[in-house]
Each structure stands twice: as structure tokens, then as C-alpha cells.
Amino acid sequence: MSALFPLSPLRLAGALLCCLSLAACGDSSESHTAAGDPERGRELLWQFGCGSCHRIEGVVGAVGEVGPPLDGIAHRVYIAGVLANTPENLVRWIRVPQEVDPLTAMPNLGVTEEQARDIVAFLHRRG
Amino acid sequence: MSLRGAIKLLLALGILGALAGAAMVYFGVYNVAATQQHTAPVYWLLNASLKRAAAVRAKDIEPPPLDDPQRIANGLVLYREHCMNCHGAPGVPPNAFALGMTPLPANLAHTAKTWPAREMYWVVRYGIKMTGMPAWEFRLPDEQIWDVIAFLVAMPKMTPLDYQARAKAIGEGPLKPAQTQQREDAITAKPDPFEGNAERGAIAMQQYACVTCHEIPDVVGAIAPVGPPLKGMATRGFIGGVLPNTRANMVRWLRDPQAVDPRTAMPNLGVTERDAHDLAAFLETLK
Numbered sequence: 001m002s003a004l005f006p007l008s009p010l011r012l013a014g015a016l017l018c019c020l021s022l023a024a025c026g027d028s029s030e031s032h033t034a035a036g037d038p039e040r041g042r043e044l045l046w047q048f049g050c051g052s053c054h055r056i057e058g059v060v061g062a063v064g065e066v067g068p069p070l071d072g073i074a075h076r077v078y079i080a081g082v083l084a085n086t087p088e089n090l091v092r093w094i095r096v097p098q099e100v101d102p103l104t105a106m107p108n109l110g111v112t113e114e115q116a117r118d119i120v121a122f123l124h125r126r127g
Numbered sequence: 128m129s130l131r132g133a134i135k136l137l138l139a140l141g142i143l144g145a146l147a148g149a150a151m152v153y154f155g156v157y158n159v160a161a162t163q164q165h166t167a168p169v170y171w172l173l174n175a176s177l178k179r180a181a182a183v184r185a186k187d188i189e190p191p192p193l194d195d196p197q198r199i200a201n202g203l204v205l206y207r208e209h210c211m212n213c214h215g216a217p218g219v220p221p222n223a224f225a226l227g228m229t230p231l232p233a234n235l236a237h238t239a240k241t242w243p244a245r246e247m248y249w250v251v252r253y254g255i256k257m258t259g260m261p262a263w264e265f266r267l268p269d270e271q272i273w274d275v276i277a278f279l280v281a282m283p284k285m286t287p288l289d290y291q292a293r294a295k296a297i298g299e300g301p302l303k304p305a306q307t308q309q310r311e312d313a314i315t316a317k318p319d320p321f322e323g324n325a326e327r328g329a330i331a332m333q334q335y336a337c338v339t340c341h342e343i344p345d346v347v348g349a350i351a352p353v354g355p356p357l358k359g360m361a362t363r364g365f366i367g368g369v370l371p372n373t374r375a376n377m378v379r380w381l382r383d384p385q386a387v388d389p390r391t392a393m394p395n396l397g398v399t400e401r402d403a404h405d406l407a408a409f410l411e412t413l414k
Contacts, residue, residue, distance in 0.1 A: 065362045068363070078236075078286075082366075104369055
């Protein structure tokens with residue numbers, strides 16, 4: 001992380017919080033933290049209005065053309081052209097896109113870690 | 128029909144087929160120019176043959192452990208020396224000559240995501256006929272071929288900045304191929320301002336290797352989703368998620384994407400201004 005971003009007190013605090021929240025759920029099994037609920041993910045994609053900017057197959061009304069379509073995102077090599085496409089990185093991108101790429105038009109929508117995991121579960125199920 | 132009749136008919140059809148084939152060769156019907164992509168059925172056949180040939184022959188190869196950091200570091204040095212000129216690297220374009228090849232050298236971050244290590248090893252070791260992919264069996268010791276494979280397996284998880292940091296840490300050797308400088312528009316007289324020619328843009332999509340990283344409907348060979356698909360580019364709001372989608376911005380992005388967003392994996396491919404307008408005109412047709 002420090003290689004990617006210059007350290008500022010705010011970022012350091014954010015990183016610490018990030019570690020703490022991860023540590024907090026460290027007791028639960030890994031599969032629980034890694035795999036979200038795809039059905040909930042579909043609902044969340046709708047609730048957060050993702051479809052107003054992205055085309056998403058399987059989400060009614062998700063026909064936005066502001067950013068790239070999300071169908072087939074699981075197969076893509078990079079997220080937003082800047083981040084290696086792993087489920088963990090996709091969770092991070094959904095939560096704090098502008099921390100990953102300060103220039104991106106994608107806003108921080110206040111998605112929680114758990115919600116982001118559900119969304120990723122849905123996007124990956126769609127293949 | 129009697130058996131004899133059937134045999135005669137088959138024989139006649141066979142002779143006719145052979146004559147038609149010979150005529151196609153004699154009259155030069157199939158265009159071998161590298162500026163023209165294969166037809167879709169030929170591309171499919173060649174690609175499927177390649178994949179099956181590698182899969183069948185590599186099935187008993189046992190890879191050594193590939194997650195050793197030292198192996199990955201050795202692999203990076205070898206990759207930069209022997210592979211980067213044709214295949215590029217995260218955020219790094221291939222050398223100019225490689226963009227003119229047909230088939231285009233693949234973006235290996237995508238290959239590494241979709242191929243088993245043993246099959247990549249097989250391809251590196253034995254090469255691929257009629258693609259420009261050389262066999263390394265007589266050039267690199269086996270251990271070094273596996274070093275390269277270890278690097279390839281790690282590559283899809285590297286951001287362009289990760290790659291740069293690793294390459295710099297290892298030192299020695301160029302970070303990117305030498306000949307990526309912008310070729311100037313000297314070849315053609317400049318019509319100014321450029322309007323953009325979508326038909327020429329379609330050829331340029333191949334010639335700048337755009338098709339190795341973006342899926343594009345109805346474009347043969349554009350099947351590797353390294354970046355986002357280009358379908359709908361005509362109406363998409365943002366370019367690279369960072370620039371409002373206008374002609375001027377598209378030209379700027381195509382010519383030097385990393386000047387717009389230093390973190391992007393999209394490399395500077397030395398696109399001239401005229402070619403950028405032609406590419407943009409083509410993208411404007413993708414509804």
C-alpha cells in the first residue's frame with residue numbers, strides 16, 4: 001500500500017482502521033469473510049444506483065453508459081485499468097475507488113465491506 | 128445408387144475440391160498481408176488448434192513451485208530481456224515492430240489468467256509455428272524457462288506501478304522497449320484538422336494492437352478482456368473512467384494515456400495524431 005500511495009496521517013489512520021476491521025472479523029472462518037451473498041449483491045447494485053452508470057446484466061434498469069459495462073468483469077485482467085482484478089481488490093475498489101485512483105470518476109458511495117463482498121459475489125457469479 | 132456409382136461420385140467431388148484448392152492458391156485468393164486479419168472461421172480454427180495442441184502435449188508436465196519470489200525476480204529479468212519487446216508488460220507497450228505482426232503477440236497478463244502454467248511452459252519451450260513465437264528450448268535452460276513462467280503467473284496480480292517498482296528494484300536493463308517513440312505523421316500529408324476515417328481506424332485497431340486487450344464486437348481476434356470491452360464506446364460517458372468522452376479527449380487518451388492517468392495499464396503505443404482521429408472515428412461507430 002505504501003508503495004502505491006504517499007503516506008499521509010489520514011491515509012495511515014484509514015489503513016489502521018482497515019486492519020482493525022479485518023482483525024475484528026478474523027475469528028470467523030475465511031470462507032465467510034471471502035464469499036458474499038450474490039442475491040444480496042444484486043439487490044445492493046440496485047440500491048446503490050450502480051446501474052445508473054453501468055450496464056449490468058441481471059439487474060433490472062442497469063443500463064447506464066457512464067462507465068464500462070460490468071458483464072464479464074470477472075474475466076478482466078485490470079479493474080478500472082489500474083488495479084489487478086482479484087476479488088479482494090474489487091472489494092477495495094468498490095469501497096474507496098478514489099483512494100485507488102484519485103482521477104477516477106467513480107465516487108465513494110459509502111459501501112460497507114460486507115456489502116462490497118456481496119456485490120463482488122454477484123459480479124463474479126455473472127462471470 | 129450402386130456402390131460403384133457412389134465411389135465415382137466421391138472421387139469426382141474429391142478431384143473437384145483439390146482443383147478448387149489449387150486454383151485458390153494459384154490466383155492468390157487468400158490474402159497473406161499482415162494488415163488484414165484472418166477471416167473469422169480461419170482465426171477460430173487456428174486458435175482452437177493452437178490451444179488444443181498445447182493442452183494435449185502439456186498435460187503430463189509437472190510445474191515446479193512457482194511462487195518463490197527469487198524465481199519471479201529472475202523471471203522478470205528474463206522477461207524484460209526476451210519477451211517484453213513483443214508482449215509488452217503491465218503499462219508498458221510492445222516494441223513498434225511487434226504491433227505490425229499478425230497474429231499480434233498476446234497480452235500475457237490475460238494468457239496467464241486463463242492458461243495453466245504447464246501449457247505456457249510448453250509454448251515458451253517449443254514455440255508456435257507461423258506466429259513469430261520462437262522456441263526457447265535451445266536458448267534458455269529449463270530452469271530459466273520456469274523462472275519466466277513464474278513471473279508470468281505473478282504478472283496479472285501486478286499493477287503497472289508494482290511492475291515499475293519491481294523492475295527498478297532489480298535495476299539493469301531498460302524499463303520499456305526502445306522504439307516506442309511517436310512516429311510523426313510525415314508519411315502522409317496532414318489534412319488539418321483531421322476528421323477521422325472509421326474504415327482506416329478499423330485497420331489501425333489491429334495495427335496498434337488495441338485488439339489484444341479489448342473485446343470489440345465483430346472484430347476478429349478481439350477476444351481478450353484485459354481492459355474494458357469497447358462495445359458502446361460511442362455513447363460511454365467516460366474514457367478510462369477519468370476523461371469525459373469527447374473526440375478531443377479520446378485523441379489525447381489514445382496518444383498518451385499515462386499522461387492523463389499515470390496509474391493506467393494502458394500504454395503509450397506511439398499513435399500518431401492522424402491515426403488517433405481514425406481510431407476515434409472507428410470507436411464512435413461502436414454503439
